[in-house]
Amino acid sequence: MSVRLFVPCDAGALAVGADEVAHALHSAALARGVEIEIVRNGSRGLYWLEPLVELATAQGRFGFGPVTADDVPSLLDAIIADKPHKLSLGLVEEIPWLKRQTRLTFARCGVVDPLSLDDYRAHGGYKGLTRALTLTPDAVIAEVTTSGLRGRGGAGFPTGIKWKTVSQTSADRKYVICNADEGDSGTFADRMLMEGDPFVLIEGMTICGLAVGATKGYIYTRSEYPHAIATMTKAIEIAKSAGLLGNKVAGSDYTFELEVRTGAGAYVCGEETALMESLEGKRGLVRAKPPLPAHHGLFGKPTVVNNLLSFAAIPFILDEGAKAYADFGMGRSRGTMPIQIAGNVKFGGLFETAFGITLGDLVDDIGGGTFTGRPVRAVQVGGPLGAYFPRALFDTPFDYEAFAAKDGLIGHGGIVVFDDTVDMSKQARFAMEFCAIESCGKCTPCRIGSTRGAETIDKIRRGERVAENIALVEDLCGTMKLGSLCALGGFTPYPVLSALKHFREDFGPQQPRLQAAE
Amino acid sequence: MTPVYETWEAARGAEIIAEHSKMEGATLPILHALQETFGYVPEDALPMIASALNLSRAEVYGVFTFYHDFRAKKAGRHVLKLCRAEACQAAGGDALAARAEAKLGIAIGNTTADERVTLEPIYCLGLCATAPSAMLDGRLVGRLDEARIDALVSEAQR
Numbered sequence: 090m091s092v093r094l095f096v097p098c099d100a101g102a103l104a105v106g107a108d109e110v111a112h113a114l115h116s117a118a119l120a121r122g123v124e125i126e127i128v129r130n131g132s133r134g135l136y137w138l139e140p141l142v143e144l145a146t147a148q149g150r151f152g153f154g155p156v157t158a159d160d161v162p163s164l165l166d167a168i169i170a171d172k173p174h175k176l177s178l179g180l181v182e183e184i185p186w187l188k189r190q191t192r193l194t195f196a197r198c199g200v201v202d203p204l205s206l207d208d209y210r211a212h213g214g215y216k217g218l219t220r221a222l223t224l225t226p227d228a229v230i231a232e233v234t235t236s237g238l239r240g241r242g243g244a245g246f247p248t249g250i251k252w253k254t255v256s257q258t259s260a261d262r263k264y265v266i267c268n269a270d271e272g273d274s275g276t277f278a279d280r281m282l283m284e285g286d287p288f289v290l291i292e293g294m295t296i297c298g299l300a301v302g303a304t305k306g307y308i309y310t311r312s313e314y315p316h317a318i319a320t321m322t323k324a325i326e327i328a329k330s331a332g333l334l335g336n337k338v339a340g341s342d343y344t345f346e347l348e349v350r351t352g353a354g355a356y357v358c359g360e361e362t363a364l365m366e367s368l369e370g371k372r373g374l375v376r377a378k379p380p381l382p383a384h385h386g387l388f389g390k391p392t393v394v395n396n397l398l399s400f401a402a403i404p405f406i407l408d409e410g411a412k413a414y415a416d417f418g419m420g421r422s423r424g425t426m427p428i429q430i431a432g433n434v435k436f437g438g439l440f441e442t443a444f445g446i447t448l449g450d451l452v453d454d455i456g457g458g459t460f461t462g463r464p465v466r467a468v469q470v471g472g473p474l475g476a477y478f479p480r481a482l483f484d485t486p487f488d489y490e491a492f493a494a495k496d497g498l499i500g501h502g503g504i505v506v507f508d509d510t511v512d513m514s515k516q517a518r519f520a521m522e523f524c525a526i527e528s529c530g531k532c533t534p535c536r537i538g539s540t541r542g543a544e545t546i547d548k549i550r551r552g553e554r555v556a557e558n559i560a561l562v563e564d565l566c567g568t569m570k571l572g573s574l575c576a577l578g579g580f581t582p583y584p585v586l587s588a589l590k591h592f593r594e595d596f597g598p599q600q601p602r603l604q605a606a607e
Numbered sequence: 608m609t610p611v612y613e614t615w616e617a618a619r620g621a622e623i624i625a626e627h628s629k630m631e632g633a634t635l636p637i638l639h640a641l642q643e644t645f646g647y648v649p650e651d652a653l654p655m656i657a658s659a660l661n662l663s664r665a666e667v668y669g670v671f672t673f674y675h676d677f678r679a680k681k682a683g684r685h686v687l688k689l690c691r692a693e694a695c696q697a698a699g700g701d702a703l704a705a706r707a708e709a710k711l712g713i714a715i716g717n718t719t720a721d722e723r724v725t726l727e728p729i730y731c732l733g734l735c736a737t738a739p740s741a742m743l744d745g746r747l748v749g750r751l752d753e754a755r756i757d758a759l760v761s762e763a764q765r
Contacts, residue, residue: 104734104749136736274692277733312639312676313732315745353635353674356730370634370660372673388631429735432697437736460698469693505735507697519696523730529673 091124092168095143095150097199099132099284100316101277106157107140113161114142123169131285133199134439135186143181144168152178186436186455191417193405193425194398195278195441198285204323206331209288215333217404221296222341229300230256233403235411237423242268242359242396243471243500243576245422245489251393254383255301258391263303265294266368266387269310269317269397270352270359273472275503278427278439279397283310283317286401287324291347293400295338296407298345301393306347308397309364312354321349356473356527360575361394363529374529375575396501398427419445422488432468432505433459442487449483452506463508467592469516471500473523474580476587477516496587498580512599513592518546520584524577534569535578541565542585552598559589559596609684610744612646619644620652628659634670638677647678683718683725685763688742691715691728694735703739703756704728710760724763 096102096111111127118125133141138154142164153164153176160176167174178184192198201208209215221229234249255263267290271279282290294306310317325347328334336344350368352358358367362376365387386392402424406414415423422444428451431437435457452458452468459465467477476497478485485495492499507516521542528535542565549558566582573579589596613619623644627637637656641648648671657667671677689695689704704715711719711726718725734740737749743759751759 100732100747101734101737101749104732104740104747105737139737271733272731274731275694275735276731277735280733311733313729350632350635351639353639353676354729355674367635368632370632370670371666372669431735432694432738433699434736439736473693503694503735505694505697511697516693516696519693523692527730 091126092118093126093128093145095128095130095145096140097132098129098203098316099139099199099281100314101136101281102132102139102141103316105139105155109158110140110142110156110161113158114165117161117165121165121169123165128202130201131198131203132281132439133181133187134195134281135184135436136438137436138178141178141181149180149182152181152184154178186438186440189455190441191425191443192441193414193417194289194401194427195282195286195439196405197289198282201286203285203287203320204327206288206327209286213408214288214404215292215339217407218292218296218333218339221299221407222339226256226300226302229296229407232407232411233300236406236414237411237418237421238399238402238406238414239422239489240396241398241402241426241501243498248395248399251383251395252297252301254381255303255391255393258384260391262305262388262390263301264387264390264392265297265301265303265306266361266364266392266394267294267306267308267397267400268359268361268364268394269308270364271314271397271501272311272356272359273474273501273503275431275469275505276429276472276501277431278429278502279310280314280317281439282397282401283314283321287321288328289401289404290321290397291324291328291334293403294347295334295345296403297393297395297400299338299341299343301391303393304344304346306345307368307387308347308349309358309368310349310351312351318349318351325349355529356523357529357575357577360577362575364394365392372529374531375577377574398501417443419443419486419488420490422490426487426499426502428487429503430456430506431503433461433508434506435460444488445486447483448478448485448487448504449480451487451504452483456504456506459506459508461508463510465506466509466511467507467513467516469505469507469584470503471498471583472503473520474498474576474583475500475503476583477513477591478587479591481591496583496590498583513588513595514546514550517585517588517596518543518550520581521546524581528577532572532574532578534572535574535581538565538569538573538578539581542569542581546585549596550599555597563589610646612681613644615645615649615651617651617655620649620655624652624655624659633660634662634667635674638671638674642677646681650679683722685723685744686725686727687759687763688727688729688732689715690730690732690734690738690740692731694731695739698738700739700751703751703753706753707756707760710757711764724760
C-alpha cells in the first residue's frame, strides 16, 4: 500500500520536533515495507497540536497530533490497519478551532506544498493576477480601495489610497516594499505565510507593482526567521523560472523583479522609514515625515511600503472582487484579520476571522484560557507597543477604532496572554527597557525617555516616593507619545500607561508574592 | 552541529565584498556574508567595504555597530539564544533564562570562560504559540521547560 502524509516544515512545528517525526516516519515505513510519501506543508496554525501529522484519504485529510517521534511506530501501524489511534483528531477541516475561522488570506497555509506552483494554482493561486492583467492599473487600485483593506501592520491606513498616491507620481523608477520585519512578540503570521504559502505574497506584490508602475520589489524580513528566508527565496526562483517574475510577467508587458533582504536584529527597522534606510545600507534611523515614502521613499523614489498581510490579502480581493472581501468585518475595519493568540494560552495559534469578534471570545473561548490553568489577568494586544487589557475590557470588539477608543491598538494582530502571577509593574518596566534597547537614537523622547522611564519605574518598585514617581512616569509618557518621531517612542507609553491605569495595585513596593525572576 | 568558519584572509574578504558590491544598498548583505563566512566581521574588512561602496569608514562602522546581529569578534563554539520577549515571559521564560544563566555561570550577553557557549537574548523567534523558545546554533526549540533547558545547556557545553 502507499501512504501520503503531511508533516509541517513550519518553524513552529520544527521547534517541537516535526523533523524528528518525519525521519521516524520514513524509517518506520521502510521497516514495514510500506511505500510512503511525506509532503512538508506549512502549519495550519493550531500550534498546541504541532507536530500535526495529516493523512490524505478519499474523505479528506485526517489529523493526528501532537505527534512525537516515539508515537510514530504505533501511529503508522494504526494507519496501515485502518484502526483508531489515541492521537487521532478526525478530519482536520472539521476541528472546531479551524472550522470556526474565515480563512481568506490563510486559505492555503498548511494545506499546500509551499513550493509547488501547481499546488498553488490548484488552490486558486494566480487567479487574482490573471484578473488584474485584464484590468487597467487604475481599476486594480479602485478594487483595492473598495475592498476597504487597511494596513495590516497596525497603522490601518487605507491600502488603496497609498497605492493611488504612488501611481500618480512620475519617476524613472518606483519600488514596492513588503514589510515582513515582524518583530512584535506574540506575532508570527508573516513567518507562517512565508513558510507555508509564499506564492500568495509574490502574487500580491506583483499585482501592486503593475498597479502602481513599479518594477522592483523587496521583501524585508528578519534574520530571526531563517526558514522563512529560505522558503521565500526558493519560491521567488520558482516564480521567476515559470515566467511569473522578471520581464513580461505572465506573458504581459509588465516587468517585476523581487528580492528578499534580511535585517540584522534591529526592531526599529519594522518602522517603514527606518526599514528603507536599512535597505539602502544605512543605520536604521527613522526619517521625519513628510516627505511620505509614497513620494520620496527608497533611494528617494516613490515607494509603496505595505505589511506582508496587506499584500497577502490582495490576490483574494482581485480574484473574488472587492465586495466579497468588504462583506466581512465591522465599521471601518473591513475583511478578515489573521489574529495570533500566544503566550500563556491553552490553544495558541493563528485564528483568521472577520473583524468584530470580542477580545474575551478570543482569549477565553478560542484560546481556552491559560495553559497553567490559572486565571487570565492581563493580555497585551498589538506587540511590545500595545496596551495591556484587563478582564474588564474583554467585551472590546477586535476593530481598529474600538481598540483605539480603549487606549489600545490591534497592531499586527498579536495577543499575548498572562496569568495572575504576572507583575504588571515589571511588564511596564520591560516596555521601557525594550524601547531603550531598540531605540534608533534619533529623537530625544525615545532615546532618553525610555531609559529614564525604566529607572523611575525601578524607584516605584523599590517604594521610593511612589505617588510622585508615578506622576513623573505619566508625564514622561505624555512627552514620549507626543514628541517621538515614530511609533517606537510614541507607542511605548501604551503598555506603560495601561498597566498603570488598570493594574495600579502592582505599582509600589514589591509584594512578597511577586517573585523577581531576574 | 557546530558551525565551521573560515579564518580571516583579506583576499577572501575582498572576494566576498566584490560578489555583493553591485547590489542596491549592499552594506548589510556584505556584512551578513562576511559574518557567515568568518563567524564575525573582522575590523580589517570595514575599510575594504568602505572603499568598495564609495562610503566613508565612519559610515560603514556606524552601520556595523547599529545592528545587534553583527559581531566584532567570534562567539563561543555554540551560541544559545533565549527569547526574552513578552510571549515567552508570559510562559515562564524569565525563570528558565535565570536557570540557564546559573548553570552556565554567566549572565545573558556573555561567553563562558572556556569559550564554549555564548548566551544571548533574542527578541522574538516568532514561536510565540509554542513558548518559551530558544535557538541553539540555528536549531529552534520550543515548549521549553526545566528539563529541556537543562538538556540544551548541556548540549551547548559539549
